[in-house]
């Protein structure tokens with residue numbers, strides 16, 4: 001028989017909050033994360049320069065889907081939203097260098113990105129678990145790249161139409177798409193991230209990374 005659910009009121013009084021955070025941390029590791037940390041809202045770095053990079057040089061996913069600029073939240077909105085939370089789970093997934101360092105990265109026929117899909121799933125799973133534990137505002141942010149590349153590379157984004165996003169609860173904004181700076185956040189928790197671009201070859205880096213965040217309450 002499934003475990004009885006708590007009411008929202010039972011969770012929002014905070015008694016189980018620390019225990020629940022530990023549970024989500026363990027869940028991230030069980031789901032395959034290489035590391036995860038409990039962080040405070042003050043550890044979520046938000047910077048206008050992150051979104052500026054969506055505009056220039058213009059990202060190929062700009063204005064192609066519901067979760068990227070100019071359709072995502074403004075940096076100012078992100079600041080106000082994050083400020084309403086206390087704690088979140090910051091997640092690290094290392095992926096093989098070949099997954100990130102490939103000139104065909106944006107070509108779904110030639111290149112697969114299972115690590116990116118895995119991070120979207122981890123974030124959605126922890127977000128959902130927190131909701132059912134009684135945290136109504138649990139809110140996830142995936143790593144890169146845009147949901148268009150991961151879920152809908154060959155079809156138009158239905159999220160920009162009256163139909164709404166075809167992936168429903170499986171997809172969230174990315175951290176960088178709303179102005180969060182995962183690279184500086186990684187430095188604060190002791191994770192190393194390597195710059196990877198079209199000129200990078202797999203033998204130049206030990207691994208690539210996907211990073212995600214779930215704000216709990």
Ligand code: SF4
Pocket residue numbers: 064065066067147148151152156157158159160164165166167168171
């Ligand atoms: S329909 Fe596809 S591209 Fe559009 S928001 Fe949803 S997952 Fe992203």
